[in-house]
Amino acid sequence: MSACLILAIESSCDETAASVVRDGREVLSNTIYSQIDLHTLYGGVVPEIASRKHIDKINYVIETALKEAGVTLDDINVVAVTYGPGLVGPLLVGLSAAKAIAWAKNKPLVGVNHIMGHISANYLEHPELEPAFGSLVVSGGHTHLINVNSYTSVEVIGRTYDDAAGEAFDKVARAIGLGYPGGPKIDKAAKEGNPKAIDFPRGKVDGSEYDFSFSGLKSAVLNYLNKAAMKNEEISIPDVAASFQAAVVDVLVDRAVRCVREYNMKSFALAGGVASNSALRASLEEAMKKEGVKFYVPSPILCTDNAAMIGAAGYYAYMDGKRDDLGLNAIANLRL
Numbered sequence: 090m091s092a093c094l095i096l097a098i099e100s101s102c103d104e105t106a107a108s109v110v111r112d113g114r115e116v117l118s119n120t121i122y123s124q125i126d127l128h129t130l131y132g133g134v135v136p137e138i139a140s141r142k143h144i145d146k147i148n149y150v151i152e153t154a155l156k157e158a159g160v161t162l163d164d165i166n167v168v169a170v171t172y173g174p175g176l177v178g179p180l181l182v183g184l185s186a187a188k189a190i191a192w193a194k195n196k197p198l199v200g201v202n203h204i205m206g207h208i209s210a211n212y213l214e215h216p217e218l219e220p221a222f223g224s225l226v227v228s229g230g231h232t233h234l235i236n237v238n239s240y241t242s243v244e245v246i247g248r249t250y251d252d253a254a255g256e257a258f259d260k261v262a263r264a265i266g267l268g269y270p271g272g273p274k275i276d277k278a279a280k281e282g283n284p285k286a287i288d289f290p291r292g293k294v295d296g297s298e299y300d301f302s303f304s305g306l307k308s309a310v311l312n313y314l315n316k317a318a319m320k321n322e323e324i325s326i327p328d329v330a331a332s333f334q335a336a337v338v339d340v341l342v343d344r345a346v347r348c349v350r351e352y353n354m355k356s357f358a359l360a361g362g363v364a365s366n367s368a369l370r371a372s373l374e375e376a377m378k379k380e381g382v383k384f385y386v387p388s389p390i391l392c393t394d395n396a397a398m399i400g401a402a403g404y405y406a407y408m409d410g411k412r413d414d415l416g417l418n419a420i421a422n423l424r425l
């Protein structure tokens with residue numbers, strides 16, 4: 090069988106991205122235009138500004154991805170695009186571009202769930218990884234423990250009751266004056282700090298072994314900062330960053346380990362923007378080694394939002410027979 094070339098498009102948040110992926114496993118190009126600098130001015134993603142910037146950049150990233158892969162639209166077999174979850178305006182930009190190409194070039198269109206994309210990033214760098222396996226998806230909007238039954242069917246075992254892990258990183262970073270985006274800045278500051286300096290709570294959800302709650306931790310950090318300010322005490326930003334990060338990592342690793350034990354999983358894959366966190370990667374790798382479970386995580390560039398992961402997920406959806414028509418709409422709260 091000849092190769093299947095997917096043109097993938099991703100615009101669900103603040104990255105405008107396009108990629109060409111061969112047979113769901115091989116990245117021929119991975120173009121990402123990050124809007125982070127623009128949104129840093131406002132301390133977070135401004136949806137309307139993101140939509141406009143996506144419009145500015147979408148054709149540029151698609152053309153660049155095709156050029157870098159050394160192909161033209163005529164060589165493409167399938168157009169895959171994120172249609173949710175995410176910000177509806179930004180999603181519509183990528184979706185409209187994908188539909189226009191699919192229509193003009195008469196190519197099949199496949200809508201992809203962004204979370205399935207994050208999980209599938211692991212297929213791009215780990216040729217031996219095949220379902221079934223467990224997965225922890227931690228991003229700015231999601232914290233999910235998942236049983237990946239097949240390439241196209243997953244079962245959510247645990248989720249956050251309030252903030253997502255990345256959201257907690259971003260909010261705490263803002264509170265300690267590190268700015269946006271918080272995750273990478275806390276990761277860096279924590280390297281100079283003591284993770285045992287402050288004993289922040291490890292959030293639990295009553296009666297649920299696999300769910301997460303990060304709002305109590307976030308409040309504990311804010312209380313700590315307020316108390317210090319009232320007493321005129323100086324705080325150590327690296328210590329707060331390291332202690333907060335340790336609390337998040339402990340909880341994530343604890344739930345993941347429970348999950349592999351209970352479900353007797355043989356492999357476990359970490360995914361999502363927070364999967365680029367150095368402490369989480371190291372702790373989870375060590376914990377899975379102890380459990381005798383094979384551990385996978387993509388390179389940081391494939392953890393944060395990109396279109397290559399959408400190409401991987403889109404390939405398997407296409408092989409499973411998924412086809413969308415031009416009526417496909419963006420779904421901001423699309424579930425797994």
Ligand code: KG4
Pocket residue numbers: 102227228229230231254255256258259270271272273276361362363364365366367392393394
């Ligand atoms: O997956 P992603 O790029 O976008 C969403 O789908 O949300 O994830 C972005 C999130 C942000 O909250 C960001 O602060 C966090 O991932 N993040 C990190 C790191 N790099 C990005 N969190 C912790 N440590 C990092 N190194």
Ligand code: ZN
Pocket residue numbers: 203207228229361362393394
């Ligand atoms: Zn994402």
